[in-house]
Structure formats: structure tokens, C-alpha cells
Amino acid sequence: MNLPNKLTLLRIAMIPLCVLFIILSWYTVAGILFIIASITDFLDGYIARKHQLVTNFGKFADPVADKILSLCVMIALIPTIGYPWWAACIVAARELAVDGLRLVAVEQGVVIPAGKLGKIKTNFQFFSVLSALFFLPYGITLALCIIMSLLTIVSGIEYFTASKNLFSLKK
Template identity: 45%
Template sequence: MNLPNKLTVLRVCLIPVFLFFLLASPMGEPISRYVALSIFIIASSTDALDGYIARKYNLITNFGKFMDPLADKLLVCSAMIAMIEMGDIPSLAVIVIIAREFIITGFRLVASDEGIVIAASMWGKIKTITQMIMVIYLLLGLKGDLALSIGNILIMASVFFTVLSAVDYIYKNKAVLK
């Protein structure tokens, strides 16, 4: 269990703590929401950090290849599902984003059965970053027309890059479907 893998496990362990502060609001609004936001930022930061360390020090493991993207999906999807309940994000956007994750995960499994490894693409990384920025912004809970407009733009951008990355993965690896 090297440092990058420990950071990935930490990200997963922070999810229930994040959700507790976001949904249970033990400190009351808006303090609990800001604590949840801080936890989300810390957890999101471990994503970039674990990948950087793993590549720089050649600490890439099968565990990391499996758990790192799963940890990202669990963190972001947990946040978005909780934010549906809070009225911060429309369920349709979350359904599209989660559907993409299931589709691409299934696609990668089929490819894996044929001995093909589908690495993360630039669009997939942009998708993850866009989703994390959207969640962070929405967690701020800003009020007003401008704040609402910016939130809606971030939601639309997240959905756009989610769909674009799915199309990109499938198009570039369409041979897997034959």
C-alpha cells in the first residue's frame, strides 16, 4: 500500500464524512455546508496528487488503476445525488452523468475481456475536472440570478463534457464492439 494508493483510499473514506456534514448539517447551515465543501475540496485534491506521485515515482499499481477512477466516480456521484435532495442540481443532469459512468465502465470491461486497456483520455480528465468544479461551485450555495446562471452553465458544461468523453471513448475504441 504505497502513498498514492493510501491517498485514493483516503478519498473513499472521506465520502461518508462529506455526506454527513452535507446532509445531516450537524453544525447548522451554512457552516456544515462549508465543512462539507472543504472536505470535498480536500478529497478532490487527492485525485491529482495521487496520480502525480504515482507517475513521478513509478508507483503505479493495479489497485491504483482500479480504485483511483472508482474513487473519483464515488466522490462526485455521491455529491451530485446528495445535491439532488438539496435542490442544488436537476436529477436529469445527474442521471446523464451516472449513465455515462455505467456505459463506459461496461465498455472498459468488454475491452478488458479482449485484452484491450482503455486509458483515460483528455476528454475524460476534462469531464472529471469540470464535474468537480461544478460540485464545488454548487456547494458554495451562492444566491442570486448571476450565481444561478453560473451554476446552470457549469451543470450544462459538465453534462456536455460527460457526453463528449463517452462518445470519444466509444468512437476511438469502436473495434471493441465488433
């Protein structure tokens, strides 16, 4: 197993710890761990591309790890800190829809790469979670969640619009 895949597995292993620290109200520790997990997300992709270590496992596991990390932390923050539940629901719905679209695409031999807007959305997810974990004024977290939610919806629509040919009735 190569280093990028090990970093992805490390990020997956950090997820229950982040959630546990949130439940225990150790928000700073959870925030630091979330930052470290997010850094591994950047590093695994960078190392894999730079050193030609891209694997099928990494192509699958990396985005799954990102989604699980973000959603688990958001969901854990809802009852503990009051993270906006609707923002987590929008993210979850979009991720399920886009993953479903990707499954349809794979069956037709088409790979749908991550779009630029989706990457920007991911950054807003990161900052909205950190703003909650580090107790920035609620208005900041709320504003980040609103922007994140709008980007989440628009990027989801963008995926479906760009992939409309997958649903043509012609065979």
C-alpha cells in the same frame, strides 16, 4: 501499501463524511472536504507516476473513488440544494456505459486510457459541485452543469467511437 494507494483509500473514506455534512447542511465543511478529496486525487496519480508506484490496485481504485465521490456528492446535493438531477443522471449513465466498455476491452486485452475530454469533464464536475456547495448564484451552477453534461455525453461518445473495433464480429 504505498502512499498513492493510501491517498486513494483516504479519498474513499471521505465520501460518507462529505455526504453526511451535506445532509447536516454543513455545506462549507462538505466543500472543504470535497476540495481535500479532490487534491488527493491529483496527488495520488502524480506521486504514483513520478516515483514509479503505479499498482493494479491504484489503476482500479483511483477512478472508482473519483466516480463514487462525484456521484455521491451530486446525488446528496439534489434534495438539499437543488443540484440538477438530470446532470447527475447523465454523469451516472456515462460512467456506467464507459465502465462497461472498459470491461469488454479488458476481456480482449485492451486498456482504454482516460481521454483528455474526460479529464476536462471531470474538472467541470468538480466546479459544478463546488459552485453548489458554496452557494454561487444558481445560474452559475446550472451553466457549469450544462457544460459538464455536454462534455460528459461527447466524451462518452468519444470512448465508444475510439473503441468500435472491440465490437467487430470477426474473431
